[in-house]
Amino acid sequence: MRRKDREMPGEFAYEVIDHSPFGTLATVNEDGTPYCIPVSAVRVGDSLYFHCAHQGQKVANLRRRPEVCLSFVSYAHIPQGRFTTEYESAVVFGAAREITEDQEKIEALRRICLRYTPDNMAAFEGAVSESLGRTALWRIDIKEISGKRKKYDSAGVEMKFGRMK
Numbered sequence: 001m002r003r004k005d006r007e008m009p010g011e012f013a014y015e016v017i018d019h020s021p022f023g024t025l026a027t028v029n030e031d032g033t034p035y036c037i038p039v040s041a042v043r044v045g046d047s048l049y050f051h052c053a054h055q056g057q058k059v060a061n062l063r064r065r066p067e068v069c070l071s072f073v074s075y076a077h078i079p080q081g082r083f084t085t086e087y088e089s090a091v092v093f094g095a096a097r098e099i100t101e102d103q104e105k106i107e108a109l110r111r112i113c114l115r116y117t118p119d120n121m122a123a124f125e126g127a128v129s130e131s132l133g134r135t136a137l138w139r140i141d142i143k144e145i146s147g148k149r150k151k152y153d154s155a156g157v158e159m160k161f162g163r164m165k
Helices: 010-019 057-064 102-116 118-134
Strands: 023-028 034-039 042-044 047-052 067-077 086-099 136-150
Touching (some): 010 042, 010 086, 010 136, 047 086, 047 102, 057 086, 102 118
Antiparallel strands (some): 042 047
16 A cells, blocks of 8 residues: 555454445456456455356456455545545455355345345345345455545544544
């Protein structure tokens, strides 16, 4: 990380993931070009789960080369009268693997639904029984994580390395 003065502790990076509406997954195409796409991910410990179709560019890339990078932004604000952006972000490096066992798939889907649609959990069992076979689930085991923030306090002073208030 170039701006070490904006680096935040690992716990902060995990909180960014937990509060981000989505993450951007970066993979590598067969010809070596980069490919990135947003995913609705949920964190369970040191792993991330997301769902998708069984086919597509993302899936082909993950099956061929499971090493990935994800970025998350949980806060962004452009302060008036300044040429800057306040933000809170996290970057994750890890390895992806497809989940094939039904019980782990169901539990991952439950976690995803609890995060994104908690008010609709009464319909979870029916939705899962209807769509489990056509839904792919992936797990990314986090190997490296970093958090970064640029934010100003009420006096307009930037809160540097690890300062929360």
